[in-house]
Amino acid sequence: MAGGTGGSNSNLSVLLQSQRGPCAASQPLESFFLSGSSPSFLGSRSMMSFEDVHQANGSTRPFFRSFDHEDNGDDDLDEYFHQPEKKRRLTVDQVQFLERSFEVENKLEPERKIQLAKDLGLQPRQVAIWFQNRRARWKTKQLEKDYDVLQSSYNSLKAGYDDLLKEKEKLKAEVNLLTDKLLLKEKEKGSSELSDKDAFSQEPPKRAIADSASEGEVSKISTAACKQEDISSAKSDIFDSDSPHYADGVHSSLLEAGDSSYVFEPDQSDLSQDEEDNFSKSLLPPYVFPKLEDDDYSDPSANFEDHAFWSWSY
């Protein structure tokens, strides 16, 4: 990259301009001329070759902003030196060179800084500033990337959460539907027993569910039965007479009662689902068999223990 020495008036002008770069304010101008072997001076020399390469590449940008006053004599030169310094953008080639260097290592050791400055014909401080600003841009980009990653992570988690919520609502509706059906059957059974009482007044009713249980307790039992089941299979199990669940607990008691028209008899109703729901609601006061609410799912063990569901034995 380093190479030609320049020597023409044009090159001298560029050289002078480069020495009066933005950082020259903190560096006595004389030092550049008194010390021809200083890194910055050599850097300017190498800069000339860099300019040649750059122009050979057909870029429209000069290495530095052109020094337009080079043919206008000493007055213009003097005027130039007294003008406030203007910023000059680096050329495309300089930036590409710096970018490649940055990719290798984004920190700048003093030796490397000097070498880069030499190769590019810049002040070491300019190189340092460029790296400083480049690190800042990299950091900003990195933050944006991190934000995007977090955002997509959040979105996928939220989608999963929403799916679970929908699933929960669906299952809750299913449970409520089944409990309604169960209640309806219980009520039907209760009314038929009342009519049977007239015929067998002295015989205690062969209720499968806890002879001495109050109506509220019956509700608890039914609810517990639903909760204890795998909810997704509850619907089919309840109406499946081949289910092993019928061999114990409530179901077996029901079978032992010898009442073939008992609660879990499938296909007893000609009512549609909505009609059944409405019917059961009209028959039963809400306190008899409360619907499951959100809290019922929040802490199943606590909830069930609260209602002594697990201590029931038949």
Place this chain on the structure above:
DNA sequence: TTGTGTTTTATTGCCTCC
């Protein structure tokens, strides 16, 4: 051409490390 928004270069002040 001009107004405006963005990018790039450079400065300043503070902080940390040796």
Place this chain on the structure above:
DNA sequence: GGAGGCAATAAAACACAA
């Protein structure tokens, strides 16, 4: 205490629509 890094900021350069 000096060197170097970083955040905040200024200001020039640039891009672009109206």
